[in-house]
Amino acid sequence: MTGVVREVLDRLRVSRETEEALQVYVDQLVIWQKVKNLVGPKTLDNVWSRHVEDSAQLLPLLGTAARLVDIGSGAGFPGLVLAILLREQQGALIHLVESNSRKCAFLRDVSRRLSLPVRVHNDRIEDVLPTLIGQVEGVTARALAPLSGLLDLTNELLTGPVVGVFPKGQDVERELTDASKYWTFQASVKASCTDSKARILLISDVRRAT
Numbered sequence: 001m002t003g004v005v006r007e008v009l010d011r012l013r014v015s016r017e018t019e020e021a022l023q024v025y026v027d028q029l030v031i032w033q034k035v036k037n038l039v040g041p042k043t044l045d046n047v048w049s050r051h052v053e054d055s056a057q058l059l060p061l062l063g064t065a066a067r068l069v070d071i072g073s074g075a076g077f078p079g080l081v082l083a084i085l086l087r088e089q090q091g092a093l094i095h096l097v098e099s100n101s102r103k104c105a106f107l108r109d110v111s112r113r114l115s116l117p118v119r120v121h122n123d124r125i126e127d128v129l130p131t132l133i134g135q136v137e138g139v140t141a142r143a144l145a146p147l148s149g150l151l152d153l154t155n156e157l158l159t160g161p162v163v164g165v166f167p168k169g170q171d172v173e174r175e176l177t178d179a180s181k182y183w184t185f186q187a188s189v190k191a192s193c194t195d196s197k198a199r200i201l202l203i204s205d206v207r208r209a210t
């Protein structure tokens with residue numbers, strides 16, 4: 001284990017079993033990446049901070065929510081990391097919605113190896129959304145769409161206490177302004193611990209603007 005990996009794991013403060021599960025996940029990602037090209041190749045050099053820690057930092061922002069949907073999961077960020085962190089929690093279930101079947105095969109393989117509380121949907125979110133309404137307490141999506149597009153896709157989920165936790169770049173204020181033309185919502189903006197320019201948006205109580 002390199003010093004960087006140890007530093008990230010120390011910051012995450014997880015059990016030895018969870019550390020081992022995260023390591024299995026990253027090892028599999030490296031193996032699959034050689035033939036399936038699941039993530040931007042350069043980002044693998046920095047996978048522990050850029051992907052694992054960047055995903056793990058969302059967990060406390062989700063509060064007690066353990067029934068989640070991650071949309072456009074790709075190679076599992078943040079959804080598979082959250083599933084690893086929540087795997088011992090009673091009632092946890094993380095839906096991973098990903099339209100690319102190559103990526104879904106990877107998500108299923110890692111989920112089986114680690115016995116994760118995951119359901120992989122090889123679908124577009126537009127097609128499975130009706131089955132998820134009322135089933136989840138939290139929604140995540142990283143690098144999928146600007147906020148206004150995310151709310152087009154997820155507004156029916158983001159009602160009542162359900163919270164959307166969306167990592168964003170430095171254009172977050174512009175995304176909020178743009179989305180406000182079409183939607184009303186509660187929003188708060190958090191700093192990212194992995195990138196000083198990035199932000200994390202917490203969104204709830206979404207309604208169509210009249």
Ligand SMILES: C[S@@+](CC[C@H](N)C(=O)[O-])C[C@H]1O[C@@H](n2cnc3c(N)ncnc32)[C@H](O)[C@@H]1O
Nearest residue numbers: 072073074077097098099100123124125142143
């Ligand atoms: C830029 S990648 C981000 C992947 C991952 N969330 C991350 O941050 O590394 C966007 C992913 O969303 C998937 N995707 C795009 N539109 C989708 C949709 N409507 N429903 C489900 N998945 C979608 C793509 O196949 C792709 O894997």
